[in-house]
Amino acid sequence: MNVPENENPDVANDRFRAVVESAPNGIVVVSQVGLITMVNQRAEEMFGYSRDEFMEMSVDQLVPNRFRGAHPSRREGFHSHPKKRAMGAGRDLYAVRKDGGEFPVEIALTPLPEGDENHVLASIVDITQRKRLEVEIVRISENEQRRIGQDLHDDLCSQLSGIGCLTKVIEQKLASENPEEAALVKKVTEMVGQAGIRAREIAKGLVPTVLETKGLSRAIVDLVSRQQDLYGIKCEVKLKVSSRLDEQLPSHVAVQLYRITQEAVANAIKHSDCDSILVELKLIEGSLELSIRDDGKGMQPNDESEGMGFFTMKRRAEVVGAALAVSAAISDGTEIKCSLPFALI
Numbered sequence: 001m002n003v004p005e006n007e008n009p010d011v012a013n014d015r016f017r018a019v020v021e022s023a024p025n026g027i028v029v030v031s032q033v034g035l036i037t038m039v040n041q042r043a044e045e046m047f048g049y050s051r052d053e054f055m056e057m058s059v060d061q062l063v064p065n066r067f068r069g070a071h072p073s074r075r076e077g078f079h080s081h082p083k084k085r086a087m088g089a090g091r092d093l094y095a096v097r098k099d100g101g102e103f104p105v106e107i108a109l110t111p112l113p114e115g116d117e118n119h120v121l122a123s124i125v126d127i128t129q130r131k132r133l134e135v136e137i138v139r140i141s142e143n144e145q146r147r148i149g150q151d152l153h154d155d156l157c158s159q160l161s162g163i164g165c166l167t168k169v170i171e172q173k174l175a176s177e178n179p180e181e182a183a184l185v186k187k188v189t190e191m192v193g194q195a196g197i198r199a200r201e202i203a204k205g206l207v208p209t210v211l212e213t214k215g216l217s218r219a220i221v222d223l224v225s226r227q228q229d230l231y232g233i234k235c236e237v238k239l240k241v242s243s244r245l246d247e248q249l250p251s252h253v254a255v256q257l258y259r260i261t262q263e264a265v266a267n268a269i270k271h272s273d274c275d276s277i278l279v280e281l282k283l284i285e286g287s288l289e290l291s292i293r294d295d296g297k298g299m300q301p302n303d304e305s306e307g308m309g310f311f312t313m314k315r316r317a318e319v320v321g322a323a324l325a326v327s328a329a330i331s332d333g334t335e336i337k338c339s340l341p342f343a344l345i
């Protein structure tokens, strides 16, 4: 730790320890080679290791197995440009406890030069509770969308067609004696008819009934062909799934995959300047793979945090136990890939 010249190093060290100890976040200080050199009490509670156990560990042991291999090079990357930053911007981070259990985390990294060595202070927040709430919000908003869609369809649409019938009757009654007024009423009938069509379209987007009647594959084909007609962008769907998928995929899962496709296609159209979009749905070796790829301009590193779309796509994937990955290269466009463990019976 850097100590100002006029400060007694022992006092400064004690002060630093007291601050670390009282922090509400888990704090782990790590040497350049990845050894843990200091932790606070919150870190002990979070991970289930004692302070002594921590002192003999590499920080890589706190990283879940599937990400562990890549961690040393990421650590080196940090040390070659040490600056205060959030770890894994844009990625969902997880940590692993002594008992093997995983939990989602947010981690801030601060460089901590100690003599000739560069240490790093990782401040860790367990976001299990927050994620649970976010997933719940996605669930609630899906139900709300359905409710509004159904109200629109059952209530507003039928009222509008009732009004349309009445104005038609008035129009017919006026036709012989007052053609001018009859023409006006005819206009009203047409406008009410248009409003009815529009309300039905909105309801359709809110309650994708095609999912229930024809299943996910068909719903994706419909969705994509609608976009093609509307925006004139070449949209292709490739399906490698058996028709049994639609019978066996639970409807709450199908709806989330459908919404992810809706958002990813909308993003490609809105942001990518692409010529074509390819949506693929494949069932391979116990995994249902959904991919939405465009050949547009790709994404910038911090783009994901811009809007609500990515946030909700990720939460939707979590709701159904799927993993969502984004790969974006300036030359190759963007691909959103959602993998769900699933096998047909």
Ligand SMILES: Nc1ncnc2c1ncn2[C@@H]1O[C@H](COP(=O)(O)OP(=O)(O)OP(=O)(O)O)[C@@H](O)[C@H]1O
Pocket (backbone or CB within 6 Å): 267, 268, 269, 270, 271, 272, 294, 296, 297, 298, 299, 300, 303, 304, 305, 306, 307, 308, 309, 310, 311, 334
């Ligand atoms: N396919 C894509 N190609 C290029 N950039 C993209 C693509 N998808 C997303 N982006 C970038 O990522 C940002 C975040 O996308 P996100 O869907 O989260 O938000 P949004 O589309 O801007 O707003 P919202 O979805 O809330 O209406 C976008 O603003 C855009 O800059």
Ligand SMILES: [Mg+2]
Pocket (backbone or CB within 6 Å): 263, 266, 267, 307, 308, 309, 310
């Ligand atoms: Mg969006």
